[in-house]
Amino acid sequence: MSLDEQTKTVTEEDKQKAEKFKADANEFFKKQDFGEAIRLYTQAIELNPTVAVYYGNRSFAHLKMECFGYALADAMKSIEIDKTYVKGYYRRAAAYMSLGKFKLALKAFEAVTKARPNDKDAKAKYLECSKIVNKMNFEKAIAVDDSKKSIADTINFESMVIEDEYKGPALEDGKVTLKFMTDLIQTYKEQGKLHRKYAYQILLDIKQLFMSQPSLVDIKIGDDEKFTICGDIHGQFYDLLNIFELNGLPSETNPYLFNGDFVDRGSFSVECIFTLFGFKLLYPNHFFMSRGNHESQTMNQMYGFEGEVRSKYSALMSDLFTEVFNWLPLAHCLNGRVLVMHGGLFSKDNVTLDALREIDRNRQPPEEGLMCELLWSDPMPSNKRAPSKRGVGVQFGPDVTLNFCKENNLDYIVRSHEVKNDGYEVAHDGMCITVFSAPNYCDQMGNKGAFITLNGKNMKPNFTTYEEVPHPDVKPMAYANSLFNLIA
Incomplete structure (x- = not known):
């Protein structure tokens, strides 16, 4: 008309x-x-x-x-x-x-x-x-033929001097320890800073660790073991600490999976990412991290993480983060029964877990294909598929979820990526669960945060919800590109 x-x-x-x-x-x-x-x-x-x-x-x-x-x-x-x-x-x-x-x-x-x-x-x-x-x-x-050159290879952290006046957390023989992690958390709570030498050491070590992992990581959970899944954190460090207050610090008997979007928007992204990376290095087989759509250079340029890293450290470190994020695993499979990814399912049928394992992930997220859809897709209530409301990925219905789970012998999928009023949502006849762990997202959405706990025997998801906690007076998006006053 x-x-x-x-x-x-x-x-x-x-x-x-x-x-x-x-x-x-x-x-x-x-x-x-x-x-x-x-x-x-x-x-x-x-x-x-x-x-x-x-x-x-x-x-x-x-x-x-x-x-x-x-x-x-x-x-x-x-x-x-x-x-x-x-x-x-x-x-x-x-x-x-x-x-x-x-x-x-x-x-x-x-x-x-x-x-x-x-x-x-x-x-x-x-x-x-x-x-x-x-x-x-x-x-x-x-960068015509610079793809083989690694930022990590150019960093000589051995030459970095720890000044006498530095009283913050210190690695022991170059390694993360529980004492280092508790000291780091306390330092960050007091708005202190980790020395750049230790920060670079963590980034170089975590890159090597992620490089050794497949794109789809299989996790075994014992019958009586508790396992926790958290959704988006988005630089809300004090809310991250509240999760640990409510559910206990990560440990070999209290494993966690954080499901992407650790950074951007919230203005304590540096504190979040070094805390998470530190626990990954301390408990490599009991602490897991999936890549989100915000673990990418383009998103970081616009939504604040690049600006925050440059402000608190340097442009070089920002480039190194880009390299590290490229190696984050894309999905995790729990006991062969539950698939966890940041975004969602796919624009085509008959995608297998083996196909996910074979994804070449060491790159910036493409605008289409399996990697893109793992990071960007969203569920919808009606059957079939529809163009994405985000302009990237797809929207998928209950029939798509059911067919995917049947094809791969899964009980259900867990994803994040979307704000939910209660911090979580159970959709698609219980087969598609969303968990979002940043309460009052961007200090304006008024939502609760949530995390999931389950045990290896029945794999039944249990939900814990919580409100925001106070944080220092640094507004979300404080480090975002100046153009974003357009949509603030």
Whole structure:
């Protein structure tokens, strides 16, 4: 139906009702109830689909919910309706940026500067985005045959001096010990810092450890043994410590699996990642980590981790983190019965666990294929598959989950990747469980956090939920790319 045809079918009463829905949606948006705002904007659109602002506002709410694919579609629709609607171009640029498509974002900003040549804000965003694109082009140009060169090989941490005044945690004979970990946690609680020599040592050691692991790690849990699965942490260090308060520190008798997205958004990502890496080195066979979609260079450039590492350490260390993240395992299989991955299932049928084991993971996440979908996909309530609301990966229904589990003799799958009000969600007739461990995500979502405990005998998931705990006054996204004031 054309816009003209749509206009003819919209009555004055429809227009007034739509405006009321928009006004109500705006109030929910202010309260940061983005899901309800989206529902109300949708009702406004259904009554009057000819108003660009409705799509632009819903696009903004989708951005807040990290549904970048939906946000992009709404932004494009708002521009189609009104080519002078500047916020539509901003929303389109924000969606492209969130997906790491900086060149397309640059074109969107360029459109705004042409439409409003005197708009200083538009010009500033265009110049900032241009810097990112130029930097990427430069790095690509100088990295023609640099793929074999490892950052790790260039680091001479032996020459790094531990200053006399340093009183923080120290490795013992270059090794992580339980004392080191308890000292590290206490230092971080007091907003102290780990010496760069020890930080580099941990990164070099953890890289070697991850390199020795397959893309799909098999974990054996004894009948009477407890095992804990945690979801996204996203740099919320003090909430991570609360998990350990509630459930005990990791140990050989208290094993953990952290299921990706350890960093970004929260502004204590450095503290989170060194704590997790430290426990992995201390208990390599009882502490596990899966890669998330935020363990990638593009996400880290935009959502704060790169900026935080550069601020607390150096650009070199940021590059080394990229190398380390490339070696994180992509999934874990518990007792051959439960598959745990960050995102979800696949755009094609008949994917086997052996196919996951064979994934070449030492790279940045691709935009399609098994590796991409493990990191990015989401479940949906209806059967079959649908394009991803995020613009990457797919959405998969209960039938897809059932067929995958039958094919691979699994009881169920566990994934993370999505904020849930209770910190977890059981879907697809109990065969698809989401766990999310960052409460009041980004200090604004109001959700609980959760973790799963199970034992090896029955593998039944038990859920523990918890509220946020206080943290020092450093806001989320404090280290994010300056362009993100666009969608803050």
